[in-house]
Each structure stands twice: as C-alpha cells, then as structure tokens.
Amino acid sequence: MNKKLFFSILLSGVLGAQTFSNTTLTAIPDNSTAGVISTIPVNLVKTISDPSKVTIKMDLTHTWCGDVTVGLVVPGGATSGAIALIKRLGSTTTTGIGSSVNFAAGNILAFNSAATAYVVPGTGGTNSSVPAGTYLPTVSSTLAPTDYTVANLTTLFTNLSVSGNWSLKLFDAAVGDTGSLNNWQVVFDEGTFLGVNTSxxxxxxxxxxxxxxxxxxxxxxxxxxxxxxxxxxxxxxxxxxxxxxxxxxxxxxxxxxxxxxxxxxxxxxxxxxxxxxxxxxxxxxx
Structure with missing residues (x-):
C-alpha cells in the first residue's frame, strides 16, 4: 500500500472532522401528514464522548418557514416521530400557522448542543429569509405534529453509539407553500469520540x-x-x-x-x- 495512503487511513477518525452527507434533493410533500424521510448511513463503530462536537447541518428551501417541522432520528431512536430541530417557527398559539419568512437555499442551519441561540425567523415576511447560523433546537407553540418532541441534544448525544442510520423527517403542515431539503450533514468534530485528546x-x-x-x-x-x-x-x-x-x-x-x-x-x-x-x-x- 502507498505510504501516504496508509497514513491517511491511519489518521481517519482521529484527526479533524468526519462528515457524513446526503446530497439528494428531497421535496417536502405539501400539506402531508406523512412527510418525507432523508437518511444518512454512518459506518463508524464509535461512541460519543463529547456531544458538543456533534453538529447537524441542513440546507432548506421553503416559501413559508412556519409550515415546516424537521425532526432528527438517531440510530436506535424511535420508529415513529422524531426529535424536533425546527417546529413551525414563529407560531404563538397551539393552532398557529407560523412565520411567513422563507427558508433560502444556501442559508445553512446548524444545530449543536453548545449553541446559545434559537432560530428567530425575523419580521420581514415572504421577502426575507431565515438567517444561517448555529442554533439550539427551536419549537413554537403549535402542537402538531405531536410526535415531534423536544429533547436536549446534550442528553440525546451523550454515550450514543453512532453506527447506523441517521434520519431527518420533514413535515409540511399547510397547503399552498412548498419546499425541499437540498442537502444535509452529520458532522463529528475532532474530540467527539472516546479515547481522543484526553490526559x-x-x-x-x-x-x-x-x-x-x-x-x-x-x-x-x-x-x-x-x-x-x-x-x-x-x-x-x-x-x-x-x-x-x-x-x-x-x-x-x-x-x-x-x-x-x-x-x-x-x-x-x-x-x-x-x-x-x-x-x-x-x-x-x-
């Protein structure tokens, strides 16, 4: 084996971020209770030691962000429902329609347990976009879908075995506006796993x-x-x-x-x- 190739294999999983991606454009069905699922298989047999080193990144397009719920299912997670990363942004009532601000392609939304901010769609209406940034999971007062629950990412990721399918479940709750998941990633930064960079x-x-x-x-x-x-x-x-x-x-x-x-x-x-x-x-x- 080529020496440089051998050494790059030796280093894989130890140095730098490890990124797993799904780049398939996935349309979000309009006003559908079924929604759609996008999956990333992760083939690492490792356990998360530092949950703050795990980031979920997504690139969304949608003409009404308040329609959209995005949930995360981790390996070994529930077969129905999901952990809500975004849920009907901007809604202030249990049956509210949420903000008319859009999700714009290229405005990457990252979710990490060490973030300090929630997603704030803004007040510009359909002429403005949800800003890119690193956020905590953000939900509104709207109840539906009821099986997209809130969870603390620190608790969710700590000691989690990462091997298996990571999935995003996307749900559009109202008729008339449409969008898609353009791509998304699961990123394990250096220091995520047990046995790395400890005294x-x-x-x-x-x-x-x-x-x-x-x-x-x-x-x-x-x-x-x-x-x-x-x-x-x-x-x-x-x-x-x-x-x-x-x-x-x-x-x-x-x-x-x-x-x-x-x-x-x-x-x-x-x-x-x-x-x-x-x-x-x-x-x-x-």
Missing part, C-alpha cells in the same frame, strides 16, 4: 500517562498481553518510534520514551495487541 488515554495495549507531554512520553504497557506492538508517526507520516513487547519483555510495564529530539506538534500512536489492531491515539508534544 490519560488507554487501549487494551497500553495507557498514555500525561498527554500532552514535553521531554519524555510515559506509557504503561499491558504486561499480560503476549504480544504488544506499536509505532508512533509524525504528522508527515515519518515513523519516529517503534516497539515490540514480545521481542523486548518489560516486566513492570513502565516505558519512558525520550522525546527531546521530537518537534512540537501532533503524533499518532498505532498499536496492535495479540494480533488485533487497536484504536489509534493522538499524542501532543509541547
């Missing part, structure tokens, strides 16, 4: 004691494993350290690696224990 990181092969580190990198090896091997790479893909426990038994499990000659920056530790590849670990040299 003590562990796998069945080893534990990193102190991360970031300065002049030395201290590890605790799994001495009960018959075969522990690992390599450490710079961000340029250069191997800076290699270790094989079966060839150099370490009775105590303590391993101190001098790093004075290493440049400050990010390194990747890739380990194999008893023939099984473990999760890669991001190391930071100060």
């Amino acid at each position: 003590i990181v562990s796998t069945p092969a080893l534990s990193v004691l102190g991360n970031p580190f300065k002049e030395t990198l201290n590890l605790k090896l799994n001495t009960s494993a018959k075969d522990v091997r690992f390599d450490i790479y710079s961000m340029e893909g250069k191997k800076v350290y290699s270790y094989q426990q079966s060839a150099s038994k370490n009775a105590s499990g303590d391993l101190t690696i001098p790093t004075e000659s290493w440049s400050s920056g990010v390194y990747i530790l890739s380990s194999v224990v008893n023939g099984e590849k473990m999760m890669t670990i991001k190391l930071i040299k100060k």
Whole structure:
C-alpha cells in the first residue's frame, strides 16, 4: 500500500472532522401528514464522548418557514416521530400557522448542543429569509405534529453509539407553500469520540500517562498481553518510534520514551495487541 495512503487511513477518525452527507434533493410533500424521510448511513463503530462536537447541518428551501417541522432520528431512536430541530417557527398559539419568512437555499442551519441561540425567523415576511447560523433546537407553540418532541441534544448525544442510520423527517403542515431539503450533514468534530485528546488515554495495549507531554512520553504497557506492538508517526507520516513487547519483555510495564529530539506538534500512536489492531491515539508534544 502507498505510504501516504496508509497514513491517511491511519489518521481517519482521529484527526479533524468526519462528515457524513446526503446530497439528494428531497421535496417536502405539501400539506402531508406523512412527510418525507432523508437518511444518512454512518459506518463508524464509535461512541460519543463529547456531544458538543456533534453538529447537524441542513440546507432548506421553503416559501413559508412556519409550515415546516424537521425532526432528527438517531440510530436506535424511535420508529415513529422524531426529535424536533425546527417546529413551525414563529407560531404563538397551539393552532398557529407560523412565520411567513422563507427558508433560502444556501442559508445553512446548524444545530449543536453548545449553541446559545434559537432560530428567530425575523419580521420581514415572504421577502426575507431565515438567517444561517448555529442554533439550539427551536419549537413554537403549535402542537402538531405531536410526535415531534423536544429533547436536549446534550442528553440525546451523550454515550450514543453512532453506527447506523441517521434520519431527518420533514413535515409540511399547510397547503399552498412548498419546499425541499437540498442537502444535509452529520458532522463529528475532532474530540467527539472516546479515547481522543484526553490526559490519560488507554487501549487494551497500553495507557498514555500525561498527554500532552514535553521531554519524555510515559506509557504503561499491558504486561499480560503476549504480544504488544506499536509505532508512533509524525504528522508527515515519518515513523519516529517503534516497539515490540514480545521481542523486548518489560516486566513492570513502565516505558519512558525520550522525546527531546521530537518537534512540537501532533503524533499518532498505532498499536496492535495479540494480533488485533487497536484504536489509534493522538499524542501532543509541547
């Protein structure tokens, strides 16, 4: 395998955002109780550790935003209904029709648990658009659809296994105005998952004691494993350290690696224990 390709695969899932997208234009049925569903399959076998690193982004078009409800269904979620991200914006009564402001293509609406603002459609009527931005889930006083419920995204995402189908369910509650879901994304930013960028990181092969580190990198090896091997790479893909426990038994499990000659920056530790590849670990040299 090409060395650069191998290293890019090694880094995938550890550094940078991982984005899963559905770019299929999906019409929202007008005045339909059935609505429509758009799905993104996520093939990561990982668990969310930091819910603030998860963002749902969508690009909507609709000529009357108050008609529209958009709900999120996560893997293992309810088979009916959804968690409301948007529900009949601008309605102030239980049967209200909501704001006449439109959703404009290209005005990306992002939903994240760390956001501090709700979606405010504005007062410009059909001549204005819901502004792009990062928001908390936003619902109005309108009751229907009753199975699109409100949820705290922090609670929803914490310890959630991300593998499986993520879906948006879209519902248009009134006749006359139409629109579509142009595209949408599920974004897992760096630090979303367990075992990334923590002060003590562990796998069945080893534990990193102190991360970031300065002049030395201290590890605790799994001495009960018959075969522990690992390599450490710079961000340029250069191997800076290699270790094989079966060839150099370490009775105590303590391993101190001098790093004075290493440049400050990010390194990747890739380990194999008893023939099984473990999760890669991001190391930071100060």
